[in-house]
Amino acid sequence: MISNLKILLVDDDKIMLFLHEMFLKKSGILNDTVLCYNGLDALQYLDNYTSGETHFLVLLDINMPVMNGWEFLNAIAERPYVNRVHVVMVSSATEESEKKKALNYSQVIDYQQKPLNVESCGRIVHSEMLKGFFEDFTAE
Amino acid sequence: MINYTQGKSEKSGSISSEVMYRDLFQLNPQPMWVYDVETFEILNVNEAAVRHYGYSRDEFLRLTIKDLRPAADIPILVSAVEKVRRYDKLYSSGVYRHRKKNGTIIDVDIQSNIIHIDGRKAELVLSTDITEKCKADEKFKAVFENTRDAIMICDDGANCLDYNAAVVDMFGYSRKELDQLNLFDLVKVRDGEDPHGLWKRFLKGNIRNGKMHLIHKDGSLIIGSFNAKPNILPGMHLCVVTDITEKVLKSKALILSNERYKLILNAANEAIYDWDIERDKVEWGTGFKDIFGYDLAVYNNHIWSDNIYHEDKERVVREISEALNDAGREMLVTECRYVKCDEKVALVEHRIIFLRNVSGKAIRAVGSVRDITDYKQNLHRIQLQNEQLKEIAWIQSHVVRAPLSRMMGLVELLKMGEYGDLGKEEILNLVQQSATELDNVIKEIVNKADKVQSEDD
Structure with missing residues (x-):
C-alpha cells in the first residue's frame, strides 16, 4: 500500500515546503514526497508519471505564480488519472468562501489553513479517503 | 257724444x-x-x-x-x-x-x-x-331659472329683488330667506374693506367682473367668478356668479402638484420632453433650461439632437431611429455625452417611451434626459474604493498570513527541537525575515487604507 501513494507538496514558498515536509515526517508519513513550486510543475509531474497504479496526495496551495491552485484543479479534471488524485488544499486564506469553493471540487478531500503542524497532518492521515493508504504504518 | x-x-x-x-x-x-x-x-x-x-x-x-x-x-x-x-x-x-x-x-x-x-x-x-311677448318672457324665465349660474337682481340698496334657482342651490337659503337678504350678507369682503364703498364703485360701473369670496348659509366659503352690470333697468342691478370653488381648488392642487413634480425633476437632474413625432414638434420641459441652460423662449426643435457630443451622435441617432422603427419597442434607454449651453459636457441617461398607433407606428414619444455626470463620477469613485478595499482584504487574508503562518510553523519546529537540514540558527534567521516581511505588509496596508480615506474626504 505504501508504494501506491506519492505525496506532492505544491507551494511557491520554499520555507513552507520545508515546514510541511518536516511535519509530515514527524507525523510518521514516510511516503515519497515531491516538491512543486506551482500548479504547472505539479501538473507536468502527474502528466509524465507512467504508472497507472499510483495514487497521489496533493497538498495544494492556492495563490501561486504561473498556475494557481484553482487552475490546477480545473486542469486535472479532464485528466485520466483524476480519480487517483486526492487533494488537500493548504492555504493562508481564512475566508469561509474559499473553503466552500474548494470543497466543491470532487478531488478535494480536505481544506487546511497554513501552517500545517503534526496535529493537522495527523488529521489528514486519518481522513476517510486516505485511511487505507496509511493503516499499515502510523509511526507514533 | x-x-x-x-x-x-x-x-x-x-x-x-x-x-x-x-x-x-x-x-x-x-x-x-x-x-x-x-x-x-x-x-x-x-x-x-x-x-x-x-x-x-x-x-x-x-x-x-x-x-x-x-x-x-x-x-x-x-x-x-x-x-x-x-x-x-x-x-x-x-x-x-x-x-x-x-x-x-x-x-x-x-x-x-x-x-x-x-x-x-x-x-x-x-x-x-301680447302672446309673443309672453312666450319670450317664458323663454327668458326658463333660461333664468334653469341656468347653473346664480343670477341676482338687486335694488339700489343691494337688496335682493329677484334671483334664480341657482342662487338657492348655491347659498343654501330658501327663497323666503333670500327675500330678506342684502347682497352683502352673501359676500365676504376683505378685512378692512368697506361694503358700501364697494357697492358705490359697482354702481358707477367700476367693477364689472372678477373673483369674489361668498358665504354659504352653513358658513362655508364659496369662490365665485362674477359678471355684473349696474342699471340694467332703472334701479335694477345684475350680478351673475359662477361657483368656481372646485375648479380653483383643483387648479391649486394641480399647480402644487406641477411645482412638486418640477422640483422632483430638478432634484433628480432630469429634463423631460414631449415629442409629437407625426408633426415633428417637441415641447421641452423647463429642465432643459434649469439643468442644461438652454433658452426655451427661443423655440428650437433640435435642442437635444444638435447638442449630442459629436463622438456619440451617430450612435445615439442610430439607436433612436432603430427603436422608433421597431413596432414592438416601447422604451429605449441609452447613455451619451451631451453638450450643455455653457459648453461643458455632461454625461446623460436618455430614456424614451414610445406611444404607437394600432399599426405600431410611433406617433409620440415622451423622453427624459438625466444628468448622471455626478452619479457616474461617484459610482466610479466608489468602484475604485471597493477595489482598494478588496485589495486590502485580500492582502490581510493572504499576504499578511503568508509570513505569519511561516513564522508559526518555524516556531513550532523550534518548540519540537527539529531543525531538519537547516539548523537552529537558520530557523531563527527565517523567523526574523518573516517578521520583517510581516511588518512591511502591515505598513503597506496602513498606507492603502490611508489613501482610501483621503480620497473619500
Whole structure:
C-alpha cells in the first residue's frame, strides 16, 4: 500500500515546503514526497508519471505564480488519472468562501489553513479517503 | 257724444266730430270693441278686431264678450264685469286669455273704460295681443331659472329683488330667506374693506367682473367668478356668479402638484420632453433650461439632437431611429455625452417611451434626459474604493498570513527541537525575515487604507 501513494507538496514558498515536509515526517508519513513550486510543475509531474497504479496526495496551495491552485484543479479534471488524485488544499486564506469553493471540487478531500503542524497532518492521515493508504504504518 | 254704437243703431249728431271719432275707432290699428255691461253683448267692433280675431263684422256683432274667452276663464270675466257694474267711471286693465274664431288662445293686455251710450252702461275695450311677448318672457324665465349660474337682481340698496334657482342651490337659503337678504350678507369682503364703498364703485360701473369670496348659509366659503352690470333697468342691478370653488381648488392642487413634480425633476437632474413625432414638434420641459441652460423662449426643435457630443451622435441617432422603427419597442434607454449651453459636457441617461398607433407606428414619444455626470463620477469613485478595499482584504487574508503562518510553523519546529537540514540558527534567521516581511505588509496596508480615506474626504 505504501508504494501506491506519492505525496506532492505544491507551494511557491520554499520555507513552507520545508515546514510541511518536516511535519509530515514527524507525523510518521514516510511516503515519497515531491516538491512543486506551482500548479504547472505539479501538473507536468502527474502528466509524465507512467504508472497507472499510483495514487497521489496533493497538498495544494492556492495563490501561486504561473498556475494557481484553482487552475490546477480545473486542469486535472479532464485528466485520466483524476480519480487517483486526492487533494488537500493548504492555504493562508481564512475566508469561509474559499473553503466552500474548494470543497466543491470532487478531488478535494480536505481544506487546511497554513501552517500545517503534526496535529493537522495527523488529521489528514486519518481522513476517510486516505485511511487505507496509511493503516499499515502510523509511526507514533 | 261719440257714436261708438253705429254698428247696431245709427244716431244723428255733429257730423264732423262723429266722422272723426268713428274713424278713430274704426281705423285704430289696435283691436277695439264696445260691449254692454249688463248683457255682455258686443255693440260695436273695429276693423282691427275683425282682422285679428277672425270673425266677420256681422259675426262679431252677434257675439257676447264671453264668446271671446276660453270657457275656463268665464267666471273671471263675470267677476270683472260685476265690478264694472258697481262703478260709473272706471278705468281697468289686466292680462287675460282670449280665443280667436279658429280656436287659437292668445294672451291679451286689456285696457278698458266705462262709457254711457243712450243711458246704457257700456265699456270701451282696447285689446293688445301680447302672446309673443309672453312666450319670450317664458323663454327668458326658463333660461333664468334653469341656468347653473346664480343670477341676482338687486335694488339700489343691494337688496335682493329677484334671483334664480341657482342662487338657492348655491347659498343654501330658501327663497323666503333670500327675500330678506342684502347682497352683502352673501359676500365676504376683505378685512378692512368697506361694503358700501364697494357697492358705490359697482354702481358707477367700476367693477364689472372678477373673483369674489361668498358665504354659504352653513358658513362655508364659496369662490365665485362674477359678471355684473349696474342699471340694467332703472334701479335694477345684475350680478351673475359662477361657483368656481372646485375648479380653483383643483387648479391649486394641480399647480402644487406641477411645482412638486418640477422640483422632483430638478432634484433628480432630469429634463423631460414631449415629442409629437407625426408633426415633428417637441415641447421641452423647463429642465432643459434649469439643468442644461438652454433658452426655451427661443423655440428650437433640435435642442437635444444638435447638442449630442459629436463622438456619440451617430450612435445615439442610430439607436433612436432603430427603436422608433421597431413596432414592438416601447422604451429605449441609452447613455451619451451631451453638450450643455455653457459648453461643458455632461454625461446623460436618455430614456424614451414610445406611444404607437394600432399599426405600431410611433406617433409620440415622451423622453427624459438625466444628468448622471455626478452619479457616474461617484459610482466610479466608489468602484475604485471597493477595489482598494478588496485589495486590502485580500492582502490581510493572504499576504499578511503568508509570513505569519511561516513564522508559526518555524516556531513550532523550534518548540519540537527539529531543525531538519537547516539548523537552529537558520530557523531563527527565517523567523526574523518573516517578521520583517510581516511588518512591511502591515505598513503597506496602513498606507492603502490611508489613501482610501483621503480620497473619500
